[in-house]
Amino acid sequence: MSRKKGRDDYRDGYDSFDRPDIMDKIGDSFSSAFSRRSRENEKADEVLSEFSKKGRDDFFVDETVERKKTQKQTKQAKKKSKKSKKKVKKPVTPLMRKIRNIITYCIIVAVVLIVCVVLSLTVLFKTQNYEVTGNTKYDQGEIISTCGITKSENIFLANKRSAEKKLIKTYPYIEEVDVSFSIPDTITIDITEAAPAYIVKVTDAQFMIVSSKGRVLELVDNTQGYDVPLFLGPNVSSVAVGEYVEFSDENTLKIINEIVTVFADNGYTGITELDATNPADISFTYDGRIKVKLGLPEDISYKVRTAMTIILEKLDLNGTTTTEGELDVSNCNTTKKSYFKEQSLIDAQQAATEPIDNDDTQGNEENNYIDEDYDGYDDITGELIEYEEEPQEETEAPLSQDDWYL
Numbered sequence: 130m131s132r133k134k135g136r137d138d139y140r141d142g143y144d145s146f147d148r149p150d151i152m153d154k155i156g157d158s159f160s161s162a163f164s165r166r167s168r169e170n171e172k173a174d175e176v177l178s179e180f181s182k183k184g185r186d187d188f189f190v191d192e193t194v195e196r197k198k199t200q201k202q203t204k205q206a207k208k209k210s211k212k213s214k215k216k217v218k219k220p221v222t223p224l225m226r227k228i229r230n231i232i233t234y235c236i237i238v239a240v241v242l243i244v245c246v247v248l249s250l251t252v253l254f255k256t257q258n259y260e261v262t263g264n265t266k267y268d269q270g271e272i273i274s275t276c277g278i279t280k281s282e283n284i285f286l287a288n289k290r291s292a293e294k295k296l297i298k299t300y301p302y303i304e305e306v307d308v309s310f311s312i313p314d315t316i317t318i319d320i321t322e323a324a325p326a327y328i329v330k331v332t333d334a335q336f337m338i339v340s341s342k343g344r345v346l347e348l349v350d351n352t353q354g355y356d357v358p359l360f361l362g363p364n365v366s367s368v369a370v371g372e373y374v375e376f377s378d379e380n381t382l383k384i385i386n387e388i389v390t391v392f393a394d395n396g397y398t399g400i401t402e403l404d405a406t407n408p409a410d411i412s413f414t415y416d417g418r419i420k421v422k423l424g425l426p427e428d429i430s431y432k433v434r435t436a437m438t439i440i441l442e443k444l445d446l447n448g449t450t451t452t453e454g455e456l457d458v459s460n461c462n463t464t465k466k467s468y469f470k471e472q473s474l475i476d477a478q479q480a481a482t483e484p485i486d487n488d489d490t491q492g493n494e495e496n497n498y499i500d501e502d503y504d505g506y507d508d509i510t511g512e513l514i515e516y517e518e519e520p521q522e523e524t525e526a527p528l529s530q531d532d533w534y535l
Contacts, residue, residue: 255284256280296318301370302323304321304342305320326392362406363381385405399416401416402417410459421436421440422456423458440456454471
């Protein structure tokens with residue numbers, strides 16, 4: 130019916146326009162169509178605008194890319210699930226808790242120690258005071274200045290070994306020195322001074338004072354006041370103060386140092402002369418009146434101790450006698466025999482130019498006896514005599530009063 134009616138309306142042609150009701154309907158149709166078209170255009174414009182903002186990927190999807198993206202997301206999800214499984218914490222046992230606490234405490238202590246060390250080396254323990262001990266020869270202020278450790282310098286970082294070397298090099302009488310510190314702010318300088326051991330004549334008007342280690346302590350023109358022997362021997366090739374003495378014979382220094390060391394270690398005094406002119410016939414003189422022959426430089430310590438025991442306990446007991454003569458201990462280390470020939474040393478020196486009978490090389494016949502009761506004296510005359518015994522090692526003590534013979 131609607132189609133037929135439409136055809137009829139068409140056949141009527143323009144006659145229809147003459148009817149107002151029909152014209153109103155047509156106008157309404159056009160208006161509704163136009164408004165509908167306008168709304169569609171607006172929606173299309175909105176879609177185009179959104180498309181331009183988001184891009185084509187939101188409207189056109191590549192299946193391959195989408196599949197790869199899905200696979201990647203799946204793998205990431207699996208990894209997250211594994212990690213979440215791994216992160217599942219086990220219950221903490223008392224032992225684990227104790228270990229954790231110990232580690233924590235150790236870390237705290239380490240941090241505290243590091244802070245303390247940093248503060249000690251930068252802010253605290255600055256040098257403010259000096260303490261010098263054992264010094265009798267030099268001015269204390271000069272020693273402090275020479276050591277090179279200044280005030281406000283950290284007592285831990287101060288170069289103490291360098292200070293020791295400077296002091297020993299600068300001052301001849303400083304044989305050993307120990308530079309240390311005392312908390313909180315004191316540098317301690319402990320000095321061991323060298324003692325004169327013997328005198329070496331350089332010229333008629335100049336003498337060297339030498340320590341037991343062979344270091345030249347000072348040069349003097351007068352030897353009074355020095356209770357040390359005058360050395361006679363090879364010529365000296367070095368006389369600089371603070372340096373070590375050098376002789377033309379290289380072995381001389383070693384021999385002399387060994388002898389004077391024995392004197393110093395045992396507290397022997399009164400030695401007035403030390404003769405090494407002949408290295409095979411070394412000798413020394415006690416109190417200017419008893420000459421002791423040591424002979425070859427073998428078992429020096431044993432020979433010196435034996436000779437001094439005889440002198441101090443027999444020949445010069447308590448320093449009350451004025452015995453003069455020559456004591457021969459050159460072979461006591463092997464034969465255990467010592468010989469004393471009482472005579473004036475001045476007469477002996479004069480007689481040295483005269484021929485010597487071979488029978489007297491070990492003393493006169495009346496001075497050679499065997500002690501039957503081993504008391505060190507001749508049973509008939511009461512004089513000191515020689516004593517015969519098995520050899521002893523050098524490290525043993527010197528012969529006692531009942532063991533040595535003259």
